[in-house]
Amino acid sequence: MSHRSGPLLTRPIAEALLLARDAGMDEWRGSLDLGICDDDALLKPETWQWHGQRYPYPPKLKDRTIYHWDGEAFAPVARFAGALIKLVPTAWGAPTFEIDGIKMLPTSKTSPFEDARRKVALIEPRGKVVLDTCGGLGYFAACCLEAGAAHIHSFEKNAEVLWLRTLNPWSPDPDAPASGGRLQLSHADISEAITQFDEASVDALLHDPPRFGIAGELYSQAFYDQLARVLRRGGRLFHYTGSPNKLTSGRDVPREVATRLAKAGFKAQPAMDGVLATRR
Numbered sequence: 390m391s392h393r394s395g396p397l398l399t400r401p402i403a404e405a406l407l408l409a410r411d412a413g414m415d416e417w418r419g420s421l422d423l424g425i426c427d428d429d430a431l432l433k434p435e436t437w438q439w440h441g442q443r444y445p446y447p448p449k450l451k452d453r454t455i456y457h458w459d460g461e462a463f464a465p466v467a468r469f470a471g472a473l474i475k476l477v478p479t480a481w482g483a484p485t486f487e488i489d490g491i492k493m494l495p496t497s498k499t500s501p502f503e504d505a506r507r508k509v510a511l512i513e514p515r516g517k518v519v520l521d522t523c524g525g526l527g528y529f530a531a532c533c534l535e536a537g538a539a540h541i542h543s544f545e546k547n548a549e550v551l552w553l554r555t556l557n558p559w560s561p562d563p564d565a566p567a568s569g570g571r572l573q574l575s576h577a578d579i580s581e582a583i584t585q586f587d588e589a590s591v592d593a594l595l596h597d598p599p600r601f602g603i604a605g606e607l608y609s610q611a612f613y614d615q616l617a618r619v620l621r622r623g624g625r626l627f628h629y630t631g632s633p634n635k636l637t638s639g640r641d642v643p644r645e646v647a648t649r650l651a652k653a654g655f656k657a658q659p660a661m662d663g664v665l666a667t668r669r
Contacts, residue, residue: 392562393555395458396421396430396439397466399478400450406430406437407446422558423455424482453477455484457556466556474549476557483559486526486550493525493599495662502559506532509595511665512625514538517592520619522579523607525550527560529595530572534561541572542591544579551576580606586619594619594626601642608646613653620668626655629663 402419409417410432417430421439431438436445447463450456455476456463467475472489479485481500486493494501505528512519515537521529524545533541545551551574554560563572575582594616598607606612616626628650630643646664647657655666 392558392560392565393457394440396444397423397556397558398447398450398456398463399454400452403447403450403456403463406432410434410437410446420482423478423484425558455556466553468549468552470549474547474553476553483528484526484557486553488599491600494528501526502528502531505529506535508627508629508661508663509533509536511627511660512593512595514593518542518590519593519595520583520586520591522583522594522596523598524574525597526557527554527574529597530574531559531561533595534568534571538571542586543572543574544577544582545574546576546578548576580612583612583615583619588618589621591619592621592624594624596626597629600631608642608649610649610652613649613655616650617653617655617668622668624668626650626666626668627660627663628666631662 402421405419406417415432417432418427420427421430428439436443444458447456455466455478457466465475467473475487476484477487477492479496479501481496481502483500483502485496485501495504509529509532514533516539519533519538519541521533521541521543524530524543527543530541530543561568561572563574596616598604601608620626628646630646632642643659643664650657650664650666654669656669657664657666
């Protein structure tokens with residue numbers, strides 16, 4: 390799914406465009422791609438121009454919302470398909486996304502992209518074949534490309550999340566020259582797709598599943614046995630867990646995960662907000 394081109398607006402950016410116009414400026418400079426780079430927009434009384442195309446000034450926009458040009462108006466980057474799935478701006482440029490208001494990536498202390506970069510570094514992806522089980526916005530995959538991975542197999546089950554990726558400039562485009570053909574993105578359920586991988590066919594694993602209550606099968610012993618089967622001996626796995634329910638019920642999900650991984654054939658230890666494991 391290739392990326393779409395077009396400006397992305399948030400409420401502060403839209404207000405900055407209007408303030409510049411009302412101040413009599415003919416040109417405004419700023420980011421229209423969520424902080425990747427700054428660019429120029431030409432300002433007219435009724436429209437503004439970017440990359441040769443004219444757009445109307447939008448009405449008042451909502452906070453915590455990113456808008457894209459749908460051909461007729463600026464519309465939220467959000468869809469409802471059993472749940473509201475929405476791209477959400479952050480102070481760091483790289484957006485997060487929410488499902489029914491639940492934030493799916495950490496953003497309070499650091500950029501979700503920088504957070505992904507630190508986690509990817511744990512598996513040392515340079516020159517390796519990497520399996521990215523739950524691709525999300527693709528930040529793990531982007532950081533693997535950046536770090537010199539030889540090939541990334543990335544899977545995402547949710548079609549609406551894949552749609553978000555086509556509008557998010559921080560998400561890697563498998564078809565872009567910069568990816569060099571190294572990123573293979575599949576719309577599939579990894580719990581089923583992993584059975585098609587050969588034994589010891591990947592060098593490293595990244596596993597960032599939804600919460601246990603949403604996708605319990607991705608925390609099961611059977612699935613961890615499959616991860617051990619496809620990973621070569623000595624290969625590394627980073628498994629995001631967070632600490633859900635720790636304060637309310639005392640449940641220790643990282644410890645539970647480490648125990649199951651050990652049973653599957655891994656040596657596991659806590660790392661960041663998850664578990665780092667090595668295939669024995």
